[in-house]
Amino acid sequence: MDLLIQVVVFAVATWLGYKVISEVPSLLHTPLMSGSNAISGVTILGSLVATAFALTYKSMAIGFVAIALATINLVGGFVVTDRMLKMFKKQE
Numbered sequence: 001m002d003l004l005i006q007v008v009v010f011a012v013a014t015w016l017g018y019k020v021i022s023e024v025p026s027l028l029h030t031p032l033m034s035g036s037n038a039i040s041g042v043t044i045l046g047s048l049v050a051t052a053f054a055l056t057y058k059s060m061a062i063g064f065v066a067i068a069l070a071t072i073n074l075v076g077g078f079v080v081t082d083r084m085l086k087m088f089k090k091q092e
Contacts, residue, residue: 014076037077043070 024032047070065073 034077034080037073041074044074046083
């Protein structure tokens with residue numbers, strides 16, 4: 001029963017996320033996504049906590065992958081945001 005609830009929540013979240021993103025105009029899509037990626041550094045904390053409580057090596061390996069991917073997401077968000085901000089600065 002718990003697995004069924006988790007699958008339903010995942011499916012609804014996926015559908016809702018798609019609907020929200022598809023309604024954003026393309027002109028605003030990149031700034032919003034880069035900002036949200038930078039802010040989503042909280043996922044690093046979540047993956048660190050989950051890895052700290054891992055009981056098996058398999059769980060630790062999955063936690064390590066989660067930490068690595070969350071870090072890439074965070075750094076990528078800041079890089080894209082920085083590049084966009086440079087586009088609006090005056091050239092000297």
